[in-house]
Amino acid sequence: MVELTQTGIEGLDSILNGGIVTNSTTLVIGTPGAGKSILGLQFIYNGVEQFDERGIFLSFEENREDLAAAAESIGFDRWAEHVEAGDIKIYDKRRLLQENDFSDTLEVLLEDLGQDQYDRLVLDSLAMFELFFDDEGEHRTYLLKFTDILKQNGLTSLLTNEQSTVFPDTDIGLENFLTDGNIYLIQTPTESGVTRYVWVAKMRKQDIETDIYPMEITQGGIDVHDNASAFSMMNDSESPL
């Protein structure tokens, strides 16, 4: 029986047949605004709140205050408290990019990883991580080594990646192959706003639902409606949604 780490997002855990495989790395892919960072915040926050698991949040995109504001805006009221208590460790943009000295920060991070204190990690986003490597080959090698380091240290990780097109079939990079799971967050504009979907395209060692399911971003974070796949919803007029 494979050990699972619950995201704490009910609908998503149900699509995943219980959760993400523990100690695996999952790529979260989506266009800007699709909810990648929110999923990351929620994964870390739920870890502390519901499962007593500590988390590390690495953000190349935002600084600590922006993250706290984003967390609070979706109702993660005790985010700052958990950061204060050390249950959530933040490496923010300022820290990661300070004087371009990623290598010093990396050393501290690797030390943190080795201490066995954390169970969950989010890296937002991989696009910046790439910049530290000279070419595709080197990037591939070190992404593999990095994910290996995460796994061996007992971390279940979400790595986010921007994608430029809404439908992903043309945009599959080496990150997709080098990670254990791929979760796509999809958004399409509608007359009334935005319709959002989640698609778990791959999860090694796991029997998953591979349909596309509708989701919402509300107070409380991401909410996945796993009781109706997007396609059955479109075709079935009796669907409750």
Next chain:
Amino acid sequence: MVSVDLLRTLGNKYSAEILDATEEPKSAQELSDQLDIPIATCYRRIDELTDHDLLELHDNVLSDDRRRIKVYRRNVDAIEVSFEESMLIDVEKRSEVTNKLDEAWRTLSES
């Protein structure tokens, strides 16, 4: 520190070839075989290059017959010499980020 001595070292027979061959860690014996360098010369060049921080002792790996073997890896990506004002020798080190990840990963595979 970075002086014209470094250029002399670099100019010695086989030095450049050794740096060229050590993107991945190699032992003196491997370098000697691969580059066809007499083993004593190979050790001498390795010492010189290591003194100038161009090559580094990367690890002591266990050989098939359970002996510890030193492997060396080049420490630089490029060396630039300019004569525009006073002579300037600029040594471009290998990326620290990759070095640190290598190190952490190596520690993993040993434990």
